[in-house]
Amino acid sequence: MPISPLHAPVLAWYAEHARDLPWRRPDATPWGVLVSEVMLQQTPVNRVLPAYAEWLERWPTPSALAADTPGEAVRQWGRLGYPRRALRLYAAAHTITERHDGAVPASYDDLRALPGIGDYTAAAVASFAYGQRHAVLDTNVRRVLTRVVDGVRYPPTATTARERRTAQDLLPDAPATAARWAVAVMEVGALVCTAAAPRCDSCPLYRECAWRQAGRPDHDGPPRRRQSYEGTDRQCRGRLLRVLRESDGAVPKARLDAVWPDPVQRERALDTLVADGLVEPLARGRYRLPTGVAAVVPSG
Numbered sequence: 001m002p003i004s005p006l007h008a009p010v011l012a013w014y015a016e017h018a019r020d021l022p023w024r025r026p027d028a029t030p031w032g033v034l035v036s037e038v039m040l041q042q043t044p045v046n047r048v049l050p051a052y053a054e055w056l057e058r059w060p061t062p063s064a065l066a067a068d069t070p071g072e073a074v075r076q077w078g079r080l081g082y083p084r085r086a087l088r089l090y091a092a093a094h095t096i097t098e099r100h101d102g103a104v105p106a107s108y109d110d111l112r113a114l115p116g117i118g119d120y121t122a123a124a125v126a127s128f129a130y131g132q133r134h135a136v137l138d139t140n141v142r143r144v145l146t147r148v149v150d151g152v153r154y155p156p157t158a159t160t161a162r163e164r165r166t167a168q169d170l171l172p173d174a175p176a177t178a179a180r181w182a183v184a185v186m187e188v189g190a191l192v193c194t195a196a197a198p199r200c201d202s203c204p205l206y207r208e209c210a211w212r213q214a215g216r217p218d219h220d221g222p223p224r225r226r227q228s229y230e231g232t233d234r235q236c237r238g239r240l241l242r243v244l245r246e247s248d249g250a251v252p253k254a255r256l257d258a259v260w261p262d263p264v265q266r267e268r269a270l271d272t273l274v275a276d277g278l279v280e281p282l283a284r285g286r287y288r289l290p291t292g293v294a295a296v297v298p299s300g
Contacts, residue, residue, distance in 0.1 A: 004170055006148065006208055007181060013204035014184035017191065017236070021045065022052065023128070024183070030104035030129035031062055034092070038085050039125045045190075051080050063102040070296040074278055075245045083241060084276055087296050088116025101171045106130045115298050124182075133178040135167035138191025144205070145170070147193060150292035152208030154195070190262045236260050236269040244279060250281030250288040 022028060023036035037047045052114055055076060059065035065073065071091045077086035092114040094105055104125065105111055111122035123134040140272040142155040142163060149166055156163070171178045192203045200212050211217070229235055242253060260266040270287075273279040280290050290296060 003172070006170065006205060007172055009204035010184045010188060011177075011180060014180070014187055018184070018187055018247075019045075019191075022049070028129075029060075030106075030125065032056055033129040034104055034125050035089065037121050038089050040078060041085065041121075042082055043080055047080065048281070051078060059093075061102060062096040062104065064092060065093040066097040066267075069289075069291045070277070070293065071280075071291050074241070074289050078245070079238070079242070080237075083278055087277055087290075091115040091297045094118055094293065104129065106132075108132070108134060127179045127182050131176050131179045133171055133173075133175040134182070135164060135171060136185060136186065137163060137167050138189075138242075140186050141167065143195060144185050144189040144193045146231040148205050148209045148210035148237075149199075151214045151217070153211060153217065233265060233269050235273070236262075236265055237273055240266070240270055241271060241278060244289050246289060247288075250282050250286040253285040253287065256287065264300070278286075 015255070018024070021036075023033050028036075032052075036052055037049065039052055039055075051137075058076060070087055073086040073090040074083055077083050095114050096102060100110070106124050106126065106129075108126045111117055111125050112119065114122075120136065120138060123136045124138075127134045127136050137159055142159065144164055145163065146152050146155040170181075172181050188204065192199050193205075198216075200206060200209070200216070203209065203212075206212065216256040240256050243255055243259055247255075256270065257263075257266065258271070270279070274281055277290055277296050280288050280292070282288060
């Protein structure tokens with residue numbers, strides 16, 4: 001596309017204000033970029049930073065992780081939340097090792113074909129690790145583009161085809177510039193054009209923003225409520241999984257029963273952990289973290 005008036009101010013702002021994050025440094029490996037992208041889904045940067053460093057110290061390559069057990073991936077994941085992401089990383093590492101000689105593939109299609117890797121992650125790794133030209137649409141990018149282009153406070157709940165076209169149309173032609181643009185817009189959304197308290201006066205897109213020009217109209221859809229955590233099945237799952245993470249081997253059911261008072265909710269949560277492959281049931285009512293690759297890595 002022709003050069004957009006959005007490009008120069010965003011790229012200049014990023015050059016001055018970008019955070020120094022390990023997965024953005026020149027020595028970051030494609031595996032490191034992939035690990036960071038999976039960890040950063042639904043988890044803030046300050047919680048990811050120590051977990052990222054510890055993960056790569058233990059498993060600096062996909063092959064190193066694939067040689068371990070999926071249960072160790074779950075254990076190392078700790079309290080980052082949404083622990084199925086650990087299994088997705090393990091499954092991806094296993095497939096990378098078996099089908100790509102241990103090297104994270106560079107093409108979007110090959111990345112997208114890895115188990116547990118969706119459109120966003122494939123585009124992000126292809127862009128940030130390999131400098132390719134892809135529209136990278138995370139929550140921050142979607143919010144920035146929705147405000148700047150459409151004049152609306154929040155993007156739709158689910159990514160639309162129109163959003164994808166807008167993001168694609170705004171990509172600079174040069175792949176390296178497009179990759180830098182992608183991360184720069186993401187950084188604007190993370191640091192300036194935030195969801196709750198956008199700092200419009202500090203935004204590099206202040207002059208171009210349709211939402212600001214319209215007087216920053218409020219969201220006219222259903223109210224956006226923060227998800228509760230206390231007392232939920234998710235909290236119960238976390239308590240059960242913590243018992244297993246902190247144990248060297250299998251634990252009796254009584255150990256799990258002791259950490260959550262509601263037996264119906266506890267059994268439901270335990271059933272979903274087993275169904276998700278995060279927990280393996282054993283004989284005599286014992287449970288452990290998963291050890292079998294077949295339960296985690298798709299065949300074929």
